[in-house]
Amino acid sequence: MGPRFANFEQSFKRALEIGGTELLSAIDQLLGQKPVLYIGDTTITAYRRVHEILGSVLDFVAQAVAQTADEKQWSEVVSRLALELSRAKVIVNYQLAREQLSQDIARLLNDVLDSLEKALRDEKRKKDIRDLAERSRALIDALAVFVYRYGKKR
DSSP, rough: HHHHHHHHHHHHHHHHHOOOHHHHHHHHHSSSSSOOSSOOBBBBBHHHHHHHHHHHHHHHHHHHHHOOHHHHHHHHHHHHHHHHHHHHHHHHHHHHHHTTHHHHHHHHHHHHHHHHHHHHHOOOHHHHHHHHHHHHHHHHHHHHHHHHHHOOOO
């Protein structure tokens, strides 16, 4: 991990945590003309698989938070989300082990998953969790553009 990635990862984490202009900055870096990450052997197909699963989890979070009124329903949602986050972590790390994702990209995806897990464990307010899921979705979508631009086509 080089200093360039370390700086971008910090920007990425701030975007997850607080959004706003930090989110715009991280997305601008991903969509810019200069690669900010080591793409390595990352394949478009592998990222698409990960993106599909992680995107579904993030969409589920945003919808579930908006539609869940009582605590019993919310604890069921949290249990379901814990399962889905676990599956997503397995897929990310499986693709990394198969050398279908670069270390940099896998690390950012794990940062997203870790942020959601931490928010659930800390029992953050539902609105905070929804906002985190929405920021995460914007970042993984921008990361998808990055991968499509620089990743291997197999």
